[in-house]
């Protein structure tokens with residue numbers, strides 16, 4: 519089948535590549551000329567495990583093409599995916615300027631029947647706006663006879679596991695209002711669920727809302743555990759045990775129950791804000807989600823307070839080692855990463871940093887710059903003469919480090935662990951001053 523994907527970021531590149539890998543003809547389109555030129559040379563704009571090899575193979579075998587022209591990209595395709603960014607606007611709503619500008623380009627260049635699919639995370643009602651925008655362009659061209667359908671197909675992949683999530687999805691949500699598109703979408707996705715039907719068909723508004731509801735629910739679990747973690751610190755309970763206790767209940771489940779320094783990334787924060795905003799527009803207040811957002815903001819500040827309480831308010835002459843910068847492991851994505859606020863907060867008090875991350879250093883430099891931060895490619899090097907370690911992303915290789923070596927390298931054996939990677943009792947036995955989240959101060 520012939521597929522165009524507009525927007526070649528985390529979602530668009532994975533979507534296009536996975537469809538190509540199933541034998542489809544795919545055109546991946548982006549306005550960023552440099553990105554497209556690099557992709558043609560096999561240089562990827564993002565880190566995602568397994569993606570590079572898949573891109574190169576499908577590109578070399580001619581199923582995957584990269585280009586900047588929407589016109590050229592959509593001419594032969596039947597399916598046109600919109601996978602551009604939907605960042606937060608100033609008021610928290612999802613900014614639809616990229617989505618609607620793409621819709622307008624589609625309308626200007628539509629040459630025959632197409633299915634236009636919203637894969638970007640967009641508020642309920644956006645499919646109608648996309649439909650209206652395309653129709654408006656067809657009217658201008660006096661080309662009303664050209665038919666098209668609009669479908670909502672939100673994406674649920676996780677950065678760091680995106681290929682696996684796309685190739686073996688838990689579910690594929692398709693919001694459609696007619697049989698023709700539901701059958702064609704089913705055919706396009708059928709290679710991804712050979713054993714068990716994973717498609718959940720529904721009306722378009724429900725599909726649009728489902729994506730936000732999923733992210734909001736996961737964010738809620740995280741903020742709930744972070745609030746409880748605070749109570750654990752006050753009562754000398756251990757959030758680790760509470761998590762084990764409640765996660766074993768099949769009605770609750772084990773996932774997304776980890777206390778820490780709060781959620782970040784390109785999805786949860788903006789999607790929670792956008793859902794709150796959408797609801798307000800309809801005159802309904804989402805009180806739980808407002809608290810989820812507030813707790814998440816506070817969580818970073820509480821961690822900062824913990825550091826300041828121990829290290830003091832004047833941090834001139836203090837050097838922190840930082841292990842991990844990205845908002846979660848297995849990604850180089852720094853969007854709304856807790857590390858940004860934590861480093862900025864301590865830097866304002868005069869601190870210096872030796873920061874390590876296996877892949878997010880380049881993206882961190884774009885946000886935090888070089889002032890007072892030395893970036894290192896080896897995590898033990900970051901500890902040399904450090905007054906304390908801040909563990910901010912739970913990369914696997916931090917789980918079992920050489921603690922004796924750490925102590926030898928550091929000026930003081932102090933660890934502020936924002937990701938609860940170690941056992942507090944053992945850390946005390948090893949001779950560390952160890953601060954974690956919700957496991958006793």
Ligand SMILES: NC(=O)c1ccc[n+]([C@@H]2O[C@H](COP(=O)([O-])OP(=O)(O)OC[C@H]3O[C@@H](n4cnc5c(N)ncnc54)[C@H](O)[C@@H]3O)[C@@H](O)[C@H]2O)c1
Pocket residue numbers: 524525526527528529530547548549550553601602603604616619620637638639640673674675676677784785
């Ligand atoms: N990143 C994730 O983990 C994830 C998961 C699920 C859903 N989503 C959603 O998917 C959407 C895309 O997210 P992303 O992380 O891939 O974004 P991204 O910022 O990584 O990529 C967006 C791409 O779109 C391109 N673009 C912007 N305007 C364009 C235009 N007019 N024509 C062509 N290309 C254009 C940009 O140059 C960029 O390469 C968002 O709505 C996001 O919420 C993201």
